Amino acid sequence: MNNRHMVDTLIVGGGLAGALCALTLASVGARCVVFEKSRFDDLLARDRRTTAINSGAVPLLKELGVWDSMASGAGLIRRIEIISDGGRCTFDDALHDLQPFGYIVDNAVWRRILKDAIDAHPLIQWVEETGITGFTSDATGITAMDTAGQSWRAQLLIAADGRESGVRALAGIDAHRHVYPESALVGTVRHAQPHHETAFEIFLPTGPLALLPLKDAHASCFVWTEPTDHTKARLEGSDALFLKALLAQCGGVLGDLELVVAPQIWGLTRILASTYVQDRVVLLGDAAHAIHPIAGQGFNLTLRDLVALRRALQPQLHAGLPLKDALSLYSRLRQVDAAVMAEATHLLNTLFLNSGILPAAMRRVGLRMLNRLPILKKPFVRHATGVSRLARLGF
Numbered sequence: 001m002n003n004r005h006m007v008d009t010l011i012v013g014g015g016l017a018g019a020l021c022a023l024t025l026a027s028v029g030a031r032c033v034v035f036e037k038s039r040f041d042d043l044l045a046r047d048r049r050t051t052a053i054n055s056g057a058v059p060l061l062k063e064l065g066v067w068d069s070m071a072s073g074a075g076l077i078r079r080i081e082i083i084s085d086g087g088r089c090t091f092d093d094a095l096h097d098l099q100p101f102g103y104i105v106d107n108a109v110w111r112r113i114l115k116d117a118i119d120a121h122p123l124i125q126w127v128e129e130t131g132i133t134g135f136t137s138d139a140t141g142i143t144a145m146d147t148a149g150q151s152w153r154a155q156l157l158i159a160a161d162g163r164e165s166g167v168r169a170l171a172g173i174d175a176h177r178h179v180y181p182e183s184a185l186v187g188t189v190r191h192a193q194p195h196h197e198t199a200f201e202i203f204l205p206t207g208p209l210a211l212l213p214l215k216d217a218h219a220s221c222f223v224w225t226e227p228t229d230h231t232k233a234r235l236e237g238s239d240a241l242f243l244k245a246l247l248a249q250c251g252g253v254l255g256d257l258e259l260v261v262a263p264q265i266w267g268l269t270r271i272l273a274s275t276y277v278q279d280r281v282v283l284l285g286d287a288a289h290a291i292h293p294i295a296g297q298g299f300n301l302t303l304r305d306l307v308a309l310r311r312a313l314q315p316q317l318h319a320g321l322p323l324k325d326a327l328s329l330y331s332r333l334r335q336v337d338a339a340v341m342a343e344a345t346h347l348l349n350t351l352f353l354n355s356g357i358l359p360a361a362m363r364r365v366g367l368r369m370l371n372r373l374p375i376l377k378k379p380f381v382r383h384a385t386g387v388s389r390l391a392r393l394g395f
């Protein structure tokens with residue numbers, strides 16, 4: 001057998017979840033190795049998305065030393081405008097102690113910042129174009145074999161290998177799966193009018209269109225969800241045709257548009273794993289839960305997972321204590337948050353997709369009523385930004 005490499009944690013998947021997990025666990029002294037099946041430059045090129053990060057996630061990112069670089073290029077969300085069927089509802093930062101609701105970060109920029117921090121960290125090793133072929137766990141640890149034939153021994157194996165997680169399958173963990181008949185087109189536009197740090201969520205009969213403010217006051221990214229045959233047809237047409245259609249759907253909220261980053265298509269699937277922990281295997285990120293992007297909350301769940309995972313593991317790893325009880329509590333608590341968010345985003349999508357006359361009128365009246373009732377808006381804002389007591393507890 002090859003020499004065995006000893007670390008504390010094996011992480012499979014070097015996406016946003018795996019990279020942040022390595023930095024989070026290394027921050028409490030754990031030695032980590034990240035296996036990523038692709039070349040890092042290919043990961044950068046493949047993802048044209050941005051991520052809306054809740055303000056509640058900022059303390060973790062600050063502690064990890066990556067926030068200043070992220071914040072310097074991020075767009076701020078200080079207003080959210082929801083528009084549907086002629087109704088309109090505005091949330092502004094007065095509901096959030098004049099603090100931004102969240103930040104818009106370019107995924108490629110974010111990935112680069114995390115990778116630089118990993119490369120500079122003495123406790124983290126990044127192994128690319130490599131996965132694992134199998135593992136066995138016992139009372140004292142877990143042994144895994146990588147695709148290059150090397151053997152690794154650790155306390156934990158973290159599956160951060162995305163929605164179609166191979167590790168989840170190898171561990172025999174079931175996942176509830178719903179494939180949405182819609183897909184999202186993402187890209188970036190420049191616009192004639194400034195965005196005034198406003199995120200627009202426009203509900204159309206075929207699906208939601210979000211316009212999210214970037215740092216440049218005249219640039220926003222879009223996430224436009226429609227039935228998959230529509231999105232595919234739009235991609236096959238010219239950029240000019242696409243822009244014309246987008247402009248028509250925006251209802252003039254940002255004035256004339258120019259395409260800066262061409263649209264890219266993303267399929268949408270809801271995944272909820274039946275448990276996040278099996279022996280010494282822990283699921284994280286989309287491997288554990290993937291939800292509809294309608295409210296930009298999917299990765300925010302992962303950021304909350306990381307806070308909870310670190311809290312669960314820190315004392316055990318330091319004292320060499322058994323991990324079982326701490327991990328099963330982590331799994332139970334985090335599954336609640338993910339299930340609630342998956343259901344809420346699913347319902348929101350269903351509610352706004354219903355094109356009947358009665359639902360449309362109800363949405364219009366509902367949005368107008370909500371707009372006049374700050375008392376109803378505040379709890380919604382606190383949970384969505386990740387600063388409610390439940391969210392802070394790691395639920």
Ligand SMILES: Cc1cc2nc3c(=O)[nH]c(=O)nc-3n(C[C@H](O)[C@H](O)[C@H](O)COP(=O)(O)OP(=O)(O)OC[C@H]3O[C@@H](n4cnc5c(N)ncnc54)[C@H](O)[C@@H]3O)c2cc1C
Pocket residue numbers: 012013014015016017018035036037038043049050051052053130131132160161162163166184186223266267268284285286287293295296297298299300301
């Ligand atoms: C259109 C869209 C918009 C979104 N917008 C937001 C938003 O605004 N806010 C928000 O919070 N969330 C958002 N999300 C959700 C967010 O993008 C995802 O939750 C997040 O990217 C998942 O990251 P991950 O690292 O878990 O998975 P992935 O990004 O899928 O990464 C998994 C990694 O594992 C690697 N891998 C796979 N298999 C193996 C293997 N066998 N061996 C080694 N490596 C492997 C892959 O190459 C990949 O790098 C959005 C999602 C979509 C689709």
